[in-house]
Amino acid sequence: MSTSVKPGPRERLLLAAQELTYSQGVGIGVDALLKEAGVARRSLYEHFGGKDGLIAEVLRRSTTEDVERYRSTMDAAGDDPRDRILAVVDRLGVIAADPGFHGCRYLAADLALTDPDHPGHEVTREYRRTLRGLFAEEFTALGHARPGFAADQLLLLVDGLLAAGATRPGAGHAAAARDLAEHLVGAGRA
Template sequence: MSTRTTPGPRERLLEAAQKLTYSHGVGIGVDTILKTANVARRSLYEHFGGKDGLIAEVLRRSTAEDEARYLQTMQAAGDDPRDRLLAIFDRLAEYITAPDFRGCRYLAADLALADPEHPGHAITRDYRRRVHGLLEDELTKLGHPRPAHAAGQLLLLIDGTMAAGVTRPGTHPAASARELAEQILTTRH
């Protein structure tokens, strides 16, 4: 009895689209995705209903992976909420200097998807709400007087770090964002 080791068409489409949409944007052509995944056009429609469905599923898959990375980063920093939150900026400093860094997948998708009803927008909004919730939980544990507001500020710093990391490489935006985050964390009014 042999076991299947090659991913099926659905998984190959997801893997190809996840890589290509990050490196080239969501405007990447369907033919390029199909060729990279080595699948027939029919598979795209059978599994995702078309490119919009594929893009939405890629975003859903990416958000789950990225949310797990936030949790891993915070857990690795220990139990202190302050350390856990600042660890995010330390991790961003590593992430934005990687050779394959192309910015924030979600910001890029939101800017490129002109149709406000595209299902991808709901996925990116939900992702940001979940990350905001992770930050807010830590700020509550820290005893911050305005955890929801401060979580929004930290999320803005994260988004800014990702944008500056791709548009102004070498400027160390994560270090600057970390300094600002420290001020947010020490706010006591």
């Protein structure tokens, strides 16, 4: 006979907020978050100091998971940096075409969190710095003359693909993004 252990209030809040802020946005009400998590309001303040702290922690948690997915996608593509970069774009094209896709959680958070001092903004900036670093490493290995600049371009391509996938579903963005990425990995090689 096995017994399952129900996660504690902190974990339930994180799980509920991760799901609801993605599907409904960071403007989701506190009451909805508490109801979904099945916790008292006190738990929110004890564990996160309030909704802002919860949002920042959800973004931090998502960053860890998403960066690992980028790395896994690149690793599965092998050692050739060209293949690794294109695998990221291909994978994001599949994700952006999924009917349940609601866009990039980081871009959505940045747009919705109007307070420039909200702690979530530092998390989204760190997320983008991390991705830029991953991409720059691949462009360096590729022998690109300007790996940092190419990484910035790829980051723009990723943001555009994910935004287009959320706002104009089914419009063939994956093929367009792949074509642009192929151009990007071919340009600037030493």
